[in-house]
Amino acid sequence: MKREAIREFFRRLHDADPEPKTELEYASPYQLLVAVVLSAQATDRSVNLATRKLFAAAPTPEAMVSLGEDGVAGHIRTIGLFRNKARNTVALSRLLLERHGGEVPAGREALEALPGVGRKTANVVLNTIFRQPVMAVDTHIFRLANRTGLAPGKDVVAVENALLRRVPKEYLLDAHHWLILHGRYVCTAHKPKCGECCVRDLCLYRDKTA
DNA sequence: ATCCCGAGGG
DNA sequence: CCCTCTGGAT
Numbered sequence: 001m002k003r004e005a006i007r008e009f010f011r012r013l014h015d016a017d018p019e020p021k022t023e024l025e026y027a028s029p030y031q032l033l034v035a036v037v038l039s040a041q042a043t044d045r046s047v048n049l050a051t052r053k054l055f056a057a058a059p060t061p062e063a064m065v066s067l068g069e070d071g072v073a074g075h076i077r078t079i080g081l082f083r084n085k086a087r088n089t090v091a092l093s094r095l096l097l098e099r100h101g102g103e104v105p106a107g108r109e110a111l112e113a114l115p116g117v118g119r120k121t122a123n124v125v126l127n128t129i130f131r132q133p134v135m136a137v138d139t140h141i142f143r144l145a146n147r148t149g150l151a152p153g154k155d156v157v158a159v160e161n162a163l164l165r166r167v168p169k170e171y172l173l174d175a176h177h178w179l180i181l182h183g184r185y186v187c188t189a190h191k192p193k194c195g196e197c198c199v200r201d202l203c204l205y206r207d208k209t210a
Numbered sequence: 211a212t213c214c215c216g217a218g219g220g
Numbered sequence: 221c222c223c224t225c226t227g228g229a230t
Contacts, residue, residue: 024226040227046217047226080215084228118228138226156227180226189224190220 001149003166005202009150010171012198013178020177022128024048029104029129030096031055034064034089036124037116042079044184050076061093061102088116106130120156124176133172135163140183141176147187149204 001009013020023044026032031051039047054075058064064072073086092114096102104125105111111122123136135141137156141163145151151162167175186193194200 022226036226037228039225041215041225043218043225045225078216080217080225081213081227082215084214088228116228120227124226136226139224140226176226184226 001166001202001204006150006166007168007171009148009199009202010168010175010178013182014171014174016198017178017181020174020181022124022177022180025051027055027059029125030061030093030102031059032129033092033104033114033117033121033125036121037088037092038076038079038085040085040121041081046079050079061096064093065090065097085116091115092117104129123160127173127176131173133164133169135160135167135172136176137163138180139189140187141179143189144179144183144187147192147205148199148202 022032024032024035024039025048026035034054035047035051038050054072057071057075058067067090069086069090072089073082076082076085079085095114096104100110106126108122108126111117111125112119120136120138123134126132126134127136137145137160142156142159145153145159145163151159151166153159153162163175164172186197192205194206197203200206
């Protein structure tokens with residue numbers, strides 16, 4: 001996609017949703033971190049159903065450690081990969097208390113040192129909580145970047161770097177959420193809704209059937 | 211490359 | 221039945 005087309009692409013997403021934000025429910029940086037860890041290979045809707053119960057029982061890292069793996073698992077059983085996620089949630093909470101006074105660290109290295117936190121989760125926290133201009137490339141953004149021709153790449157790191165190079169600076173801070181939301185509701189994996197897409201004319205794909 | 215792993219949609 | 225959902229660790 002050409003430079004001016006990319007600018008127009010984000011201009012339209014901005015007009016449609018001037019202040020995009022995550023649909024994950026959370027009441028603190030700690031809760032956002034946990035919610036993102038739980039969101040791997042799961043829908044936001046199912047994560048929110050689980051975290052409502054989980055955060056009511058354990059709103060802080062101290063309470064999460066007390067609740068324990070089995071206790072956490074009991075609240076998140078309806079999410080896929082729940083055993084790994086329960087283990088990581090407790091271990092991560094323990095590490096936050098030991099190394100960071102129970103606070104969420106603002107650096108990539110410290111975040112990725114936490115169990116269950118990889119590059120994508122760290123980028124979500126850095127962007128959403130600390131408002132840093134980074135790109136968390138998840139399943140939606142990877143698909144959309146390649147399908148539209150916005151920022152093609154073989155793997156997620158290649159797409160991340162392509163986006164950082166190509167997204168205009170003034171849109172970079174919110175680009176993550178615009179792309180996620182567009183991928184979730186319009187540019188879906190199966191049968192994308194090209195008929196109701198505001199950037200269809202800029203897209204490489206342009207579904208023939210819609 | 212493989213495993214983890216429930217719910218919802220088609 | 222199949223695929224997908226804001227991945228990470230081994």
